[in-house]
Amino acid sequence: MARWDWKKNYRIMLALVLVTAILYFFYxxxxxFLSLLLxxxxxxxxxxxxxxxxxxxxxxxxxxxIVYAAxxxxxxxxxxxxxxxxxxxxxxxxxxxxxYAAQIQKFTDSIQVEYDRAGxxxxxxxxxxxxxTWLEQLLVKQxxxxxxxxxxxxxxxxxxxxxxxxxxxxxxxxxxYTERVVKLIPVQKRAEILQLGTEISRIIDxxxxxxxxxxxxxxxxxxxxxxxxxxxxxxxxxxxAGITNLIPYFGPxxxxxxxxxxxxxxxxxxxxxxxxxxxxxxxxxxxxxxPKILGSRVGLHPLFVILVLLAGGxxxxxxxxxxxxxxxxxxxxxxTFAYCKLVPEFK
Numbered sequence: 001m002a003r004w005d006w007k008k009n010y011r012i013m014l015a016l017v018l019v020t021a022i023l024y025f026f027y028x029x030x031x032x033f034l035s036l037l038l039x040x041x042x043x044x045x046x047x048x049x050x051x052x053x054x055x056x057x058x059x060x061x062x063x064x065x066i067v068y069a070a071x072x073x074x075x076x077x078x079x080x081x082x083x084x085x086x087x088x089x090x091x092x093x094x095x096x097x098x099x100y101a102a103q104i105q106k107f108t109d110s111i112q113v114e115y116d117r118a119g120x121x122x123x124x125x126x127x128x129x130x131x132x133t134w135l136e137q138l139l140v141k142q143x144x145x146x147x148x149x150x151x152x153x154x155x156x157x158x159x160x161x162x163x164x165x166x167x168x169x170x171x172x173x174x175x176x177y178t179e180r181v182v183k184l185i186p187v188q189k190r191a192e193i194l195q196l197g198t199e200i201s202r203i204i205d206x207x208x209x210x211x212x213x214x215x216x217x218x219x220x221x222x223x224x225x226x227x228x229x230x231x232x233x234x235x236x237x238x239x240x241a242g243i244t245n246l247i248p249y250f251g252p253x254x255x256x257x258x259x260x261x262x263x264x265x266x267x268x269x270x271x272x273x274x275x276x277x278x279x280x281x282x283x284x285x286x287x288x289x290x291p292k293i294l295g296s297r298v299g300l301h302p303l304f305v306i307l308v309l310l311a312g313g314x315x316x317x318x319x320x321x322x323x324x325x326x327x328x329x330x331x332x333x334x335x336t337f338a339y340c341k342l343v344p345e346f347k
Contacts, residue, residue: 035159039166043174044208046071050171064171068164192337199333207326215245218285225277226259229270233262241278245285247321248305252282254321304328 026033046067053063170177185193219242226234241255256278263274305325312324 032159032162035162035166038159038163039170041208042163042167043170044204046167047171047174060172064168068168196333196337200330203326203329203333207329211246214285214290215242217289218242218245218281221281221284222255222259222278225281226274229273229277231259231262231266231270231274237262243322247309248325249302250309250321252278252285 046064049067050060050063053066054060058066182190182194219238221238222241223234223238226237231237237259240258241252244251244255247254256275259274259278260271263270305328308324308328309321312320312327314320316323
């Protein structure tokens with residue numbers, strides 16, 4: 001009995017040492033952590049394509065190279081035809097921010113004139129003045145921040161280049177890594193752990209592949225619609241709408257704010273047209289695109305999703321809004337699994 005206890009304690013100590021070593025290792029490579037994360041996402045997205053090519057009788061290495069070649073052609077085409085437009089839009093953003101700030105000032109001045117005529121009490125007028133000034137500063141700061149973020153992406157070029165190299169080795173030996181991980185799981189617990197992993201994988205698959213594809217389609221439709229309406233910065237508005245579409249419920253409204261704000265500086269008729277465009281795109285996304293692409297959602301109650309989104313946005317901003325729902329769904333699966341183990345009657 002004492003010998004068994006010693007072995008058990010030894011295994012626990014060994015597990016703690018291994019976990020500590022792994023955490024320390026991740027601390028040491030924190031400089032390339034972004035590359036590693038991008039590589040995992042890239043390998044996850046490309047793995048089905050690699051398996052499809054491999055099933056046609058091609059070796060794993062050749063399958064990866066074929067998928068990489070196709071991806072390179074697509075990315076190169078986007079860069080050759082899209083990058084000049086993106087750079088032009090960034091330069092335009094840097095040039096028009098002062099112009100839009102001046103137009104916003106004129107717009108707010110006209111509002112002040114209108115409520116001066118309305119005979120609003122001085123106390124209420126002071127509050128309205130403060131809110132208008134705050135809104136003006138917020139819009140200008142957000143526009144400048146977007147420019148800085150887009151220009152700052154150039155500093156991550158090394159991480160972006162390194163990611164496909166790491167992803168190649170992940171794709172090449174993914175089955176070997178999976179088998180080794182499975183062997184580390186005790187045999188008596190293996191079936192339920194694998195079932196737990198399958199459920200988590202379903203959630204990640206729904207979010208990464210499903211929501212990402214829906215967001216790309218939504219972003220393209222938004223960009224084309226804004227260009228058709230003659231809006232400036234149509235490409236950047238489409239990219240922003242696509243990114244924010246990853247946020248359930250609130251995403252379409254957040255994505256429409258910059259476009260509607262810019263339309264207000266053009267004309268009231270432009271505001272109506274932009275709003276109609278976003279409503280049509282949102283209806284297409286909700287009733288046609290999402291049901292076709294997304295098989296099952298993450299399985300959270302709408303009220304809980306809203307609370308999670310508010311918490312994520314408060315803590316981590318836009319990143320928190322995007323990641324809040326999948327993280328909450330994964331935690332729900334883990335907590336349900338743990339509760340079922342602690343309270344067997346719950347099953």
